[in-house]
Amino acid sequence: MDALSAAQLQELRVNLLRLHDDLEQLLTDSAASSRTVTLDQPIGRLSRMDALQQQAMAKANRAASQHRLKLVEAALSAIRQLRYGECRRCEEPIGYPRLKARPESPFCLDCQGQIEEER
Numbered sequence: 001m002d003a004l005s006a007a008q009l010q011e012l013r014v015n016l017l018r019l020h021d022d023l024e025q026l027l028t029d030s031a032a033s034s035r036t037v038t039l040d041q042p043i044g045r046l047s048r049m050d051a052l053q054q055q056a057m058a059k060a061n062r063a064a065s066q067h068r069l070k071l072v073e074a075a076l077s078a079i080r081q082l083r084y085g086e087c088r089r090c091e092e093p094i095g096y097p098r099l100k101a102r103p104e105s106p107f108c109l110d111c112q113g114q115i116e117e118e119r
């Protein structure tokens with residue numbers, strides 16, 4: 001896999017900054033909806049279960065967004081340290097196509113696969 005060109009790096013940096021803003025916005029918007037459902041209202045057992053389920057889903061989505069935001073922030077600091085695009089495990093270039101799809105990827109495809117197998 002080739003290292004990134006200056007133009008590719010610039011493009012991915014813009015993508016990361018946009019992603020950062022989007023995720024922050026998403027987390028702000030979802031803060032209200034994932035707040036604890038008040039269960040003392042007489043809403044019935046079924047709708048109460050629905051509410052709890054929705055709340056659990058909103059929480060899981062928020063956790064995923066928070067995790068992704070951390071990866072985005074790590075990628076932005078990697079750009080500042082001129083180490084962006086380098087796999088944090090094997091130090092090989094991650095490759096533009098993968099970064100284009102997920103600019104916050106900290107690992108190359110091979111390492112990502114191995115990490116998922118180890119889980």
Ligand SMILES: [Zn+2]
Nearest residue numbers: 087090108111
């Ligand atoms: Zn790797």
